[in-house]
Amino acid sequence: MSNIIDIVAQVCGTAKPSHDSKKNETKMSYLERTYYGVLAVTVACFGWYFIDVFASTDLATADIREFTSRIWIMFGIYVVLVIVMAIATHVFDADAEDEFDERDSQIDMYAERICSYFQATALFGILILVMYQFNAFVVAHVMLAAIVFTTILGLAVRLYLYRRGV
Amino acid sequence: MVKPTSITNNIRTLRFMAGEMTQAELAEKVGLTRQTIIAIEQGRYSPSLEAAFKIAQTLGVGLEEVFQYSPQAPKQ
Numbered sequence: 515m516s517n518i519i520d521i522v523a524q525v526c527g528t529a530k531p532s533h534d535s536k537k538n539e540t541k542m543s544y545l546e547r548t549y550y551g552v553l554a555v556t557v558a559c560f561g562w563y564f565i566d567v568f569a570s571t572d573l574a575t576a577d578i579r580e581f582t583s584r585i586w587i588m589f590g591i592y593v594v595l596v597i598v599m600a601i602a603t604h605v606f607d608a609d610a611e612d613e614f615d616e617r618d619s620q621i622d623m624y625a626e627r628i629c630s631y632f633q634a635t636a637l638f639g640i641l642i643l644v645m646y647q648f649n650a651f652v653v654a655h656v657m658l659a660a661i662v663f664t665t666i667l668g669l670a671v672r673l674y675l676y677r678r679g680v
Numbered sequence: 681m682v683k684p685t686s687i688t689n690n691i692r693t694l695r696f697m698a699g700e701m702t703q704a705e706l707a708e709k710v711g712l713t714r715q716t717i718i719a720i721e722q723g724r725y726s727p728s729l730e731a732a733f734k735i736a737q738t739l740g741v742g743l744e745e746v747f748q749y750s751p752q753a754p755k756q
Contacts, residue, residue: 543715617716617725676715679683679724 544603545618546676551599553669559592560662567655576651585658620680625671629664636660685723689747692721694739701739710734 542550567581640660643653695701703721707714710731719725720735727735736743 543713546715613713615712615716616728616731617712617719679685679719679722 543676544607545614546673547603547607548600549669549672549676551603552596553666553673555592555595555599556662556665556669559588559595560658563588564655564659564662571651573652574649576649578650578654581651581654585654617680621672621675624675624680625668628671629668632664632667633660636664683724685726686751687726687747687749688723689720691717691735691739691746694741694746698739706735706738709738 563584567584636656637660640653640656643656691706695703695706703717704714707717710717711734712727712731716725716727720727732743732747736746739746
């Protein structure tokens with residue numbers, strides 16, 4: 515439980531400086547806190563969308579055109595939330611280091627490589643859906659789910675590698 | 681949870697011997713972030729050869745005094 519509180523305090527930039535050198539050394543970087551924030555925003559925003567859509571829609575007869583405006587609004591909200599979250603993370607920690615070095619590049623590379631396997635699999639799955647003439651609503655939402663899933667996976671892998679090491 | 685590594689280092693000791701240099705100072709001098717210096721000290725990241733040479737040069741010692749390679753080394 516205290517670990518979760520520590521993570522939340524660090525993400526918010528409100529963690530108190532500790533005299534314990536080990537604790538100070540594990541302070542999150544700006545990038546790491548940003549990834550936690552984007553992960554939370556992604557899960558909340560798209561989680562809400564998928565629950566809302568699938569709870570109130572009959573997949574067999576759904577028409578994608580009815581969801582166009584909702585999808586654009588959701589993307590708009592997502593982009594605004596990510597920008598606000600990134601600015602807030604920076605504002606709440608004036609000492610934040612936002613530089614990007616070789617370790618960040620390496621972590622990025624690993625995460626992107628793992629995501630690329632899932633993207634390729636998802637593309638193949640979508641191709642099958644199109645070949646079997648599933649309706650546009652299903653195809654569009656499988657695409658959206660694939661994008662969301664690879665985004666979440668990429669962020670989770672980055673956060674894991676920052677803690678575990680590369 | 682920390683990935684085991686075969687490369688160990690004495691950066692922490694050498695920093696203190698180099699006028700109690702802080703992690704932030706070392707990071708700035710070698711062009712890395714403080715988090716990366718922390719990760720290297722804790723054995724969670726093995727730096728590139730160029731970064732390793734820069735660290736040794738900044739600490740005023742040879743590369744082998746900073747980094748040691750031992751395949752059976754316990755994780756830090």
